[in-house]
Amino acid sequence: GENVEQHPSTLSVQEGDSAVIKCTYSDSASNYFPWYKQELGKRPQLIIDIRSNVGEKKDQRIAVTLNKTAKHFSLHITETQPEDSAVYFCAPPSGGYQKVTFGTGTKLQVIP
């Protein structure tokens, strides 16, 4: 996506460990910052999102943190499980308020 950086591009962790994926953006027009998960052969689906009036949001083992000053937000997965293996995409504001563009994706592999 335009001016969207997502790191790392691949990530391998042992089952039970934590994983962190970071998304950096340049356009600060929006207040909505979502993360999507795409399992192999499936469609992307929203797993968590955050709005700029809060700094952190948690949903069981996943959390998202937002730093609007530094223009990045991160996905945190704790106690990883094999079913967390997937590609994760961020979709921050970028290149115009009507578009929805995605980061380049992070392939997470959880090793049993």
Next chain:
Amino acid sequence: DAGITQSPRYKITETGRQVTLMCHQTWSHSYMFWYRQDLGHGLRLIYYSAAADITDKGEVPDGYVVSRSKTENFPLTLESATRSQTSVYFCASSEISTGHKGGTEAFFGQGTRLTVV
């Protein structure tokens, strides 16, 4: 059925042929999007639409045409298919675009796997 559906799910076509991929949503979402997904390239925006009769180019629009005469439908046409357009195509819709203040979730169709031979 409620939701967003794409057709066909799989399509093989020959170079130079015109092919149309269909996308239909039942939520009356204002925004609709077309993406292509190639191995190692993530999701790239082809075209998007903010409402009926309003469409605009995304990152990779060349070789594609869209229309949106009705809110619920957003077909994507490859005017003269090329091998480089072999890809998985996803349609998506959202009530409010992510870029807006108060943006909302984008819902994806199941995808169309297109092979151009």
